[in-house]
Amino acid sequence: METVKRRLKWPFSTSEAKSLVEEIGRHKSTLSLALKADEISGLLQILSGQTGLSEGIREIKGELNQRREAEIRIQMSEERRKILDSFGTTTPEKNHDMSLKLRQPQTGLWLTEGEEFSDWLNTAESGLWLYGIPGAGKTVLAASLIEKAIRRSSQKVAVAFYYCDYKDLETQKPCNILGSLAKQIATQDEQCFQALRTFYQQHLRSDKSPAEYETQELSALIRKMTVFFETTMIFVDALDECGKSTKRLTKFLASLRSSNEHTDIKTLFLSRDEFDIRDILVDCPQVSIAAKSRDLELYVAAEMAKRIEEKDLRIKDPSLQEHIMERLIEGADGMFRWVACQIDYFCELPNDAARRIALITLPPTLKATYERILQKVNESSGEAQKLVQRTLYWIIHGPRMSIPALCEAVSVDAGQRKLDREAIPEEEDILRRCSGLARRSVSGYNLELAHFTVKEFLTSDDTRANGSFSNYYVSPIDDEIGSAIIAKNLLTYLLFEDFNNFDGSNSCQTRRKNGQYVLLEHAVNHLPTHARYNTDDPEVLQLVQKLFHPSKSNNFMNWAVIYDYENIWVYDNNQDLFQTSSQYNYAASCSPLHYAASFGLWRVCTWLVKGGCDVNQNSLMGCPLHCAFWGSDLLAGAIPGDADIIIPDKVSPKVENLRAATFQALLDLGADPSCNCKSGGERWTLLYLAFARRNKEVCISLLSGGATFDDELFGDFSYMVDEDRSFLKQVIDHTGHEGLQEKT
Numbered sequence: 001m002e003t004v005k006r007r008l009k010w011p012f013s014t015s016e017a018k019s020l021v022e023e024i025g026r027h028k029s030t031l032s033l034a035l036k037a038d039e040i041s042g043l044l045q046i047l048s049g050q051t052g053l054s055e056g057i058r059e060i061k062g063e064l065n066q067r068r069e070a071e072i073r074i075q076m077s078e079e080r081r082k083i084l085d086s087f088g089t090t091t092p093e094k095n096h097d098m099s100l101k102l103r104q105p106q107t108g109l110w111l112t113e114g115e116e117f118s119d120w121l122n123t124a125e126s127g128l129w130l131y132g133i134p135g136a137g138k139t140v141l142a143a144s145l146i147e148k149a150i151r152r153s154s155q156k157v158a159v160a161f162y163y164c165d166y167k168d169l170e171t172q173k174p175c176n177i178l179g180s181l182a183k184q185i186a187t188q189d190e191q192c193f194q195a196l197r198t199f200y201q202q203h204l205r206s207d208k209s210p211a212e213y214e215t216q217e218l219s220a221l222i223r224k225m226t227v228f229f230e231t232t233m234i235f236v237d238a239l240d241e242c243g244k245s246t247k248r249l250t251k252f253l254a255s256l257r258s259s260n261e262h263t264d265i266k267t268l269f270l271s272r273d274e275f276d277i278r279d280i281l282v283d284c285p286q287v288s289i290a291a292k293s294r295d296l297e298l299y300v301a302a303e304m305a306k307r308i309e310e311k312d313l314r315i316k317d318p319s320l321q322e323h324i325m326e327r328l329i330e331g332a333d334g335m336f337r338w339v340a341c342q343i344d345y346f347c348e349l350p351n352d353a354a355r356r357i358a359l360i361t362l363p364p365t366l367k368a369t370y371e372r373i374l375q376k377v378n379e380s381s382g383e384a385q386k387l388v389q390r391t392l393y394w395i396i397h398g399p400r401m402s403i404p405a406l407c408e409a410v411s412v413d414a415g416q417r418k419l420d421r422e423a424i425p426e427e428e429d430i431l432r433r434c435s436g437l438a439r440r441s442v443s444g445y446n447l448e449l450a451h452f453t454v455k456e457f458l459t460s461d462d463t464r465a466n467g468s469f470s471n472y473y474v475s476p477i478d479d480e481i482g483s484a485i486i487a488k489n490l491l492t493y494l495l496f497e498d499f500n501n502f503d504g505s506n507s508c509q510t511r512r513k514n515g516q517y518v519l520l521e522h523a524v525n526h527l528p529t530h531a532r533y534n535t536d537d538p539e540v541l542q543l544v545q546k547l548f549h550p551s552k553s554n555n556f557m558n559w560a561v562i563y564d565y566e567n568i569w570v571y572d573n574n575q576d577l578f579q580t581s582s583q584y585n586y587a588a589s590c591s592p593l594h595y596a597a598s599f600g601l602w603r604v605c606t607w608l609v610k611g612g613c614d615v616n617q618n619s620l621m622g623c624p625l626h627c628a629f630w631g632s633d634l635l636a637g638a639i640p641g642d643a644d645i646i647i648p649d650k651v652s653p654k655v656e657n658l659r660a661a662t663f664q665a666l667l668d669l670g671a672d673p674s675c676n677c678k679s680g681g682e683r684w685t686l687l688y689l690a691f692a693r694r695n696k697e698v699c700i701s702l703l704s705g706g707a708t709f710d711d712e713l714f715g716d717f718s719y720m721v722d723e724d725r726s727f728l729k730q731v732i733d734h735t736g737h738e739g740l741q742e743k744t
Contacts, residue, residue: 099143132289135337290334482530
């Protein structure tokens with residue numbers, strides 16, 4: 001009976017009551033900041049990170065996504081999707097969704113509800129440039145502004161946006177940026193899409209494949225399509241993350257606004273305050289961005305509450321939580337990024353005493369913050385330090401790959417003979433060791449740097465010169481050239497004993513699909529990128545020679561079969577479609593010399609020919625000289641049946657120079673300049689292909705080397721004389737070819 005009475009008087013035990021008091025204390029500082037909101041709705045949004053309301057927030061975001069999808073106001077079909085894809089496949093929607101997830105409710109209202117943005121919305125042909133320091137939350141603010149603009153979109157108002165991303169080279173190319181803006185606008189009006197379709201059809205090649213679009217042409221197309229709307233709003237975030245393309249891109253984007261009485265184009269750009277951008281946008285209204293104190297209060301409160309709820313941060317003393325929040329707001333100096341790093345650091349500390357000490361010694365800058373993170377890594381084991389070094393290097397210079405593949409990659413040591421599964425780290429170990437420097441991507445597929453400033457810090461001269469952190473320094477390189485370190489790692493992996501068996505049925509590909517070797521696909525596909533420019537490194541050259549040995553080892557055959565399956569597509573005239581090369585045994589008919597030539601490995605080609613490889617051996621891909629001409633863009637060679645040769649797309653000057661060097665090396669080694677390949681039931685000489693592609697240098701090399709230009713071939717070129725007489729004249733002037741002079 002007494003027990004019953006006690007329970008009726010007070011329903012909780014002493015320990016339960018104590019736990020509740022502590023829980024209330026932990027939420028005290030969050031509530032006190034939340035109460036600063038002007039309306040009860042603000043309070044509810046601030047607390048949306050707490051238990052119980054997160055589901056509602058997800059539902060709201062789901063509705064927003066559905067509404068954005070509804071902005072596509074044209075009927076879609078496979079043919080229309082193909083047209084849209086020709087304008088680039090980068091998807092700014094992913095960056096937009098990620099930025100919306102990072103935004104804390106009620107932050108950024110000073111801008112979204114402010115006078116500057118309101119004036120921009122309500123003024124015809126207006127421009128606005130928002131600039132700020134690193135880590136100030138520019139991209140999250142961009143997402144807020146875009147969302148507000150989308151709410152105004154209609155049949156008369158179009159909205160297009162883009163996020164440049166330092167992590168993805170494709171998002172930094174002006175043609176992809178303008179192409180994305182063009183196709184977004186085209187999907188919002190049927191007449192717009194018809195203008196886009198006409199543009200697409202005008203640029204189709206003779207083989208019906210779309211050509212590359214020039215940035216000037218895309219700018220003109222965008223302006224042309226905007227006449228179908230009363231207003232078009234264009235947003236581009238992170239102009240400063242486009243590297244060497246920044247100045248050129250900014251000029252094109254700034255030129256979109258015009259004094260055309262039939263259209264109203266508004267542009268809004270966000271970036272750091274860089275000279276080239278400021279110089280171009282000098283006449284554009286400007287707003288300086290820094291995290292406002294109220295935004296910081298809301299952000300810190302929500303982030304702290306989230307970490308406590310997820311039990312990543314365990315604070316016993318509620319007053320310490322309030323003290324941490326006050327110090328972070330005070331020391332942020334307008335940087336959300338700085339705050340996030342400090343909270344991450346507090347989560348790693350073992351107790352309240354350590355956190356109090358950390359509060360006294362908070363690093364004043366982002367650079368000092370990253371140095372503190374690395375200092376903590378330095379205090380761990382040598383293996384842990386190596387794991388962090390390799391992870392950061394692979395994220396910066398390696399191909400985008402799944403997290404399990406990255407775990408395999410960082411486990412590979414120089415000279416390793418087979419995959420050591422016990423040495424493969426767990427994802428959580430990598431994230432814990434690299435806390436504050438790396439994170440999961442929003443899709444969860446791969447790891448990425450936590451912020452652009454992390455890359456700047458790791459590639460800076462200060463980091464290289466600092467003896468304590470120089471081991472973490474990552475040399476900045478041209479992504480197109482690739483990395484010798486990555487090349488050695490991939491080659492070591494491909495030479496594993498695990499792949500030293502080949503039964504003709506591609507058992508390695510089967511095991512890859514079964515998830516046994518998750519790095520294999522990336523190693524196969526990205527080896528050419530990282531090896532072709534780095535064979536001047538003796539270790540890289542030695543490993544390539546081992547893989548590409550004339551004996552065609554099982555390791556080589558496994559690599560070649562998977563590469564062919566993944567990369568070589570054949571156009572079949574009989575069925576009017578592209579097919580994978582799996583039905584054709586390319587690897588069996590080709591020597592390592594064919595593949596080395598197609599990748600521009602001219603040093604390896606020289607070594608192979610001097611080692612006995614036949615420089616004129618024909619194959620399903622033609623002779624090695626054909627492979628050097630087509631390069632790794634080879635889509636079809638001399639294949640069985642009725643199939644056409646497809647002329648490769650334009651390539652960068654670096655790749656073109658490498659192909660030219662390889663082509664000339666093969667000619668010097670005795671390659672027959674009159675060699676031909678079979679395609680579509682006919683045989684075509686390299687000279688014909690070089691003329692068809694208007695490759696003056698190759699034409700000159702072939703004619704100078706003795707290539708035959710017979711009467712039958714003259715007949716095929718009758719149309720060229722009329723279409724491009726100037727091109728033929730250049731070739732004649734360089735070669736003095738009498739037969740060609742007589743014909744023209």
